[in-house]
Amino acid sequence: MSAIELRALRKRYPPREPGGAPQDLWRGLELTVGEGEFVAIEGQSGTGKSTLLHVVGGLDRAYEGEVLVLGERLRGLSDARLAALRHARIGFVFQSFNLLAELTALENVLLPDYFGDGVPDAERRAREGLARVGLADKASSRPMALSGGERQRVAIARALLSRPPLLLADEPTGNLDARTGEGIIDLFRELHRDGMTLLVVTHEVRVSRAASRVLVLREGALFPDPRLEGSA
Numbered sequence: 001m002s003a004i005e006l007r008a009l010r011k012r013y014p015p016r017e018p019g020g021a022p023q024d025l026w027r028g029l030e031l032t033v034g035e036g037e038f039v040a041i042e043g044q045s046g047t048g049k050s051t052l053l054h055v056v057g058g059l060d061r062a063y064e065g066e067v068l069v070l071g072e073r074l075r076g077l078s079d080a081r082l083a084a085l086r087h088a089r090i091g092f093v094f095q096s097f098n099l100l101a102e103l104t105a106l107e108n109v110l111l112p113d114y115f116g117d118g119v120p121d122a123e124r125r126a127r128e129g130l131a132r133v134g135l136a137d138k139a140s141s142r143p144m145a146l147s148g149g150e151r152q153r154v155a156i157a158r159a160l161l162s163r164p165p166l167l168l169a170d171e172p173t174g175n176l177d178a179r180t181g182e183g184i185i186d187l188f189r190e191l192h193r194d195g196m197t198l199l200v201v202t203h204e205v206r207v208s209r210a211a212s213r214v215l216v217l218r219e220g221a222l223f224p225d226p227r228l229e230g231s232a
């Protein structure tokens with residue numbers, strides 16, 4: 001079984017002006033990600049990288065084509081089944097963190113426990129997760145009191161709470177200084193070594209180097225990384 005399969009995936013946005021033609025974001029994306037692969041996706045702003053992660057993560061259901069995630073055909077799932085798949089088996093790190101301002105770092109990490117079917121031993125795991133991203137001492141801080149990089153790390157700890165087999169991350173090192181970014185990349189390497197499947201959108205060559213495969217989203221299609229061509 002593959003972790004992710006995309007077949008003729010298209011995303012249509014309404015016309016920019018009334019009476020205009022609808023905008024097709026992609027020409028029909030094709031992708032197979034095997035279990036345990038670490039795939040990096042690069043591409044210019046506006047090519048639809050975040051949109052792609054949202055579709056794979058079951059957050060955006062308005063698409064054409066087929067999407068299979070962890071053996072499930074997303075289109076066939078009821079809202080409840082899709083939510084269960086998301087909560088238990090897919091970790092999502094958003095480009096904009098999506099932390100709740102009124103909650104502490106620890107409570108933000110625990111959100112999947114509140115909203116899903118519950119995570120065993122959630123608080124201990126949440127504290128371990130915060131320690132793993134170097135934030136053991138910030139458990140009681142609210143997002144306003146954290147730097148951009150610290151917020152990003154809280155978001156990563158939250159995505160890992162349910163120990164999902166699949167992690168989707170949108171520019172996870174985008175707001176981090178070089179050293180903190182390196183720590184996150186090391187964490188991703190470790191997760192990959194432990195068998196997790198990772199699909200990571202990035203502009204950073206250091207992230208791509210840690211990946212087992214790099215793809216570029218360009219002109220509405222996914223291409224192998226040109227820098228690696230001929231090197232295999």
Ligand SMILES: Nc1ncnc2c1ncn2[C@@H]1O[C@H](COP(=O)(O)OP(=O)(O)OP(=O)(O)O)[C@@H](O)[C@H]1O
Binds near residue numbers: 044048049050051
């Ligand atoms: N609701 C919407 N209605 C119309 N167009 C939209 C909508 N949401 C996104 N788009 C368009 O879809 C395209 C892709 O957006 P997306 O955020 O996926 O790009 P991206 O590759 O992640 O960019 P970045 O690198 O800047 O994060 C953009 O041109 C955007 O304007």
Ligand SMILES: [Mg+2]
Binds near residue numbers: 049050051170
């Ligand atoms: Mg984006």
